Amino acid sequence: MITVALDRSDDDARPWIEAAKPTHPSLIDTRHVLADFYNIVNVPTILWIDEGGRLVRPNDVAFGTDTFKHITGIAAARHHAALRAWVRGEAAALPEARVRALQSLPTEADQQARAEFGLGEWLSAHGRGEAAARHFARAGELAPHDFTIRRGTMPMRGVDPMGPEFRTMLGEWVKAGNPYYRPLPE
Amino acid sequence: MFTIIDDGGASQVDERTWTELAKRAEVAGRPVAIDAAERVAYLGVTAADRATALSSLEAPDFTLPDLEGRQHSLSQHRGRKVLLVAYASW
Numbered sequence: 339m340i341t342v343a344l345d346r347s348d349d350d351a352r353p354w355i356e357a358a359k360p361t362h363p364s365l366i367d368t369r370h371v372l373a374d375f376y377n378i379v380n381v382p383t384i385l386w387i388d389e390g391g392r393l394v395r396p397n398d399v400a401f402g403t404d405t406f407k408h409i410t411g412i413a414a415a416r417h418h419a420a421l422r423a424w425v426r427g428e429a430a431a432l433p434e435a436r437v438r439a440l441q442s443l444p445t446e447a448d449q450q451a452r453a454e455f456g457l458g459e460w461l462s463a464h465g466r467g468e469a470a471a472r473h474f475a476r477a478g479e480l481a482p483h484d485f486t487i488r489r490g491t492m493p494m495r496g497v498d499p500m501g502p503e504f505r506t507m508l509g510e511w512v513k514a515g516n517p518y519y520r521p522l523p524e
Numbered sequence: 525m526f527t528i529i530d531d532g533g534a535s536q537v538d539e540r541t542w543t544e545l546a547k548r549a550e551v552a553g554r555p556v557a558i559d560a561a562e563r564v565a566y567l568g569v570t571a572a573d574r575a576t577a578l579s580s581l582e583a584p585d586f587t588l589p590d591l592e593g594r595q596h597s598l599s600q601h602r603g604r605k606v607l608l609v610a611y612a613s614w
Contacts (some may be wrong), residue, residue: 342608342609342611344612345613347595350613352591363590366591371586372588376584376608377578382606382611383610384609386607386608387583389604389605392593393582394581421607434581437581438579443579448569449574450557451556452568453557453567455556460564461534469559469561470544473559490614
């Protein structure tokens with residue numbers, strides 16, 4: 339297992355990592371490198387990669403616990419069982435054609451949004467918060483349903499990620515039919 | 525000085541080089557984000573390049589630090605099954 343925190347800083351991720359005391363690599367991705375490579379638009383997102391470095395389960399929505407089950411309706415057990423069976427070799431992962439069919443690929447607007455995010459992140463990390471905010475806003479316009487951009491930049495913009503701006507975004511996403519971020523079909 | 529961020533790395537260049545690099549990336553169809561006032565440009569990766577890589581089903585390799593600053597790459601885990609989990613504190 340490799341966990342990657344799409345967070346503003348080490349310090350944002352630290353309390354969670356220190357509490358979990360992981361024995362697996364627990365990495366910090368302030369620039370959202372992983373989101374760019376894998377077209378990740380929200381967290382948690384999980385992927386399975388086999389011994390040969392091949393994607394055998396594309397971006398999926400799965401949780402480690404049932405903490406948010408009352409909100410998401412997603413029980414952790416389903417993914418845990420599938421994962422266990424795959425790891426033990428009791429069940430195959432998805433066939434290649436199925437993985438491709440289930441993959442969500444980025445659009446040009448998504449990649450432009452990631453460039454705007456990257457610029458904003460650099461400006462923010464270099465103490466130029468006002469300029470950063472302009473690019474985060476532009477990124478959010480380009481990819482309105484990308485939570486890693488619109489919600490993930492809230493800590494950098496001094497906005498509460500549980501507050502009204504998040505609820506507005508969530509409302510828009512639900513109204514649009516929960517695009518891009520939903521569990522894979524059984 | 526002007527800053528250009530390409531492939532995650534930032535470099536300082538003069539104005540002419542800065543303008544030229546940004547233009548060249550744009551001509552190549554790459555996403556380019558510019559802050560003229562702050563003199564910073566970010567050169568991104570095209571949707572086509574990302575789509576090609578993902579469709580190949582070869583998991584894109586990445587290198588990221590842990591809390592101690594040690595760098596880890598996905599490719600170090602070749603030969604083992606990997607559950608990759610993206611999460612955040614927000």
